[in-house]
Amino acid sequence: MNALAATNRNFRHAARLLNLDSKVEKSLLIPFREIKVECTIPKDDGSLASFVGFRVQHDNARGPMKGGIRFHPEVDHDEVNALAQLMTWKTAVVNVPYGGAKGGIGCAPKELSLRELERLTRIFTQKLHDLIGVRTDVPAPDMGTNAQTMAWILDEYSKFHGYSPAVVTGKPIELGGSLGREAATGRGVIFATEALLADHGKSINGLTFAIQGLGNVGSWVARLVHERGGKIVAVSDITGAVKNPNGIDIPSLLEHKEETGSLSSFDGGDSMNAKELLVHECDVLIPCALGGVLTRENAGDVKAKFIIEAANHPTDPEADEILSKKGIVVLPDIYANAGGVTVSYFEWVQNIQGFMWDEEKVNNELKKYMTVAFNDIKNMCQTHECSLRMGAFTLGVNRVARATLLRGWEA
Numbered sequence: 001m002n003a004l005a006a007t008n009r010n011f012r013h014a015a016r017l018l019n020l021d022s023k024v025e026k027s028l029l030i031p032f033r034e035i036k037v038e039c040t041i042p043k044d045d046g047s048l049a050s051f052v053g054f055r056v057q058h059d060n061a062r063g064p065m066k067g068g069i070r071f072h073p074e075v076d077h078d079e080v081n082a083l084a085q086l087m088t089w090k091t092a093v094v095n096v097p098y099g100g101a102k103g104g105i106g107c108a109p110k111e112l113s114l115r116e117l118e119r120l121t122r123i124f125t126q127k128l129h130d131l132i133g134v135r136t137d138v139p140a141p142d143m144g145t146n147a148q149t150m151a152w153i154l155d156e157y158s159k160f161h162g163y164s165p166a167v168v169t170g171k172p173i174e175l176g177g178s179l180g181r182e183a184a185t186g187r188g189v190i191f192a193t194e195a196l197l198a199d200h201g202k203s204i205n206g207l208t209f210a211i212q213g214l215g216n217v218g219s220w221v222a223r224l225v226h227e228r229g230g231k232i233v234a235v236s237d238i239t240g241a242v243k244n245p246n247g248i249d250i251p252s253l254l255e256h257k258e259e260t261g262s263l264s265s266f267d268g269g270d271s272m273n274a275k276e277l278l279v280h281e282c283d284v285l286i287p288c289a290l291g292g293v294l295t296r297e298n299a300g301d302v303k304a305k306f307i308i309e310a311a312n313h314p315t316d317p318e319a320d321e322i323l324s325k326k327g328i329v330v331l332p333d334i335y336a337n338a339g340g341v342t343v344s345y346f347e348w349v350q351n352i353q354g355f356m357w358d359e360e361k362v363n364n365e366l367k368k369y370m371t372v373a374f375n376d377i378k379n380m381c382q383t384h385e386c387s388l389r390m391g392a393f394t395l396g397v398n399r400v401a402r403a404t405l406l407r408g409w410e411a
């Protein structure tokens with residue numbers, strides 16, 4: 001099932017549990033605005049190249065729309081649409097005053113030079129500048145984009161509207177980025193995991209973990225689990241996988257990856273088939289890489305007792321049903337990986353205040369937001385007798401529906 005079909009299915013299930021009016025349901029499902037633009041740039045060799053860019057602005061009932069910009073060859077409209085909708089529910093779950101959006105350009109960033117990437121980003125910004133803004137739609141980095149991309153957007157947008165650091169988040173610190181933003185999604189995953197485990201009378205210390213993906217999110221998750229005494233028995237990335245029943249020395253593994261660019265030839269464990277990571281013996285499985293990795297084909301073989309969805313949409317709805325029947329507890333993406341957007345909100349607040357917080361304040365506030373959201377989700381689970389995924393969806397959808405109704409329909 002593709003990401004849009006799965007997201008719509010979860011939304012409709014939540015709408016039924018909430019007994020949502022059918023007109024409100026329809027209005028929440030249809031995006032506020034969908035933008036498609038053509039971006040033509042001169043390449044370094046003087047030839048022209050054209051790329052298609054999208055921005056889907058899903059909902060703004062609770063505040064400016066918020067979501068990443070992805071540069072990837074497979075960026076397509078349906079996926080951007082699903083991710084924009086997920087952002088609406090995610091920002092509502094953690095109760096930051098935003099709606100949801102997502103965007104992207106269909107391109108292979110690794111095949112473009114730095115100058116070509118800069119030109120492409122600036123052209124995209126020129127086409128969007130009237131439709132994004134500090135109080136309208138605030139982009140952030142996503143796959144294939146980074147703090148440098150945000151710096152170019154800030155600069156191009158500021159040519160039209162005056163200096164506007166709050167128009168994007170995930171910026172370099174020198175341009176108003178927040179301390180703690182780089183680690184925020186991974187740190188948020190850890191706070192979410194701690195809240196879930198505490199609810200089951202457990203803690204990270206002493207449990208075994210398997211982690212898929214060692215990029216921005218996965219490397220922070222691995223580092224912080226290790227620091228808290230969790231035993232990481234398997235990790236994988238695009239280059240391979242490593243296992244060690246006695247626990248992998250994560251700082252050494254990250255150093256090895258930094259030096260060699262690969263997990264292979266690491267001598268602190270045995271290499272394994274990366275596909276087996278998801279069904280490896282462990283207490284807690286944390287997918288931190290791609291979407292759609294847990295399917296009806298492998299869900300029956302999962303041995304973990306808890307799954308923390310650090311990646312976006314790692315579990316198909318069919319897999320969800322199988323995992324639930326097996327009694328495996330799944331902490332859903334729209335809560336588990338919301339630490340990134342929460343600290344993006346702190347960055348926006350700091351830019352508007354013109355005042356920089358220290359990292360301790362950022363991390364303490366993040367912990368508060370993640371802990372309160374977990375308790376709010378649990379309350380919804382009790383009210384609607386539902387899974388954590390439906391607890392999170394009903395929480396997010398209900399907050400957006402209430403905001404929509406309070407704002408009214410009069411034109």
Ligand code: NAD
Pocket residue numbers: 143185212213214215216217218236237238239274288289290291310311312337338340341
């Ligand atoms: P990233 O590009 O930094 O890292 C992705 C990692 O996945 C890399 O280590 C890569 O080697 C690995 N990977 C790719 N294919 C793999 C495969 N087949 N098997 C095993 N590993 C594989 O990306 P990221 O920013 O860490 O994001 C990871 C996930 O978290 C994505 O689903 C993203 O949408 C989600 N997410 C990220 C953020 C954020 O702030 N970065 C916020 C919310 C959600």
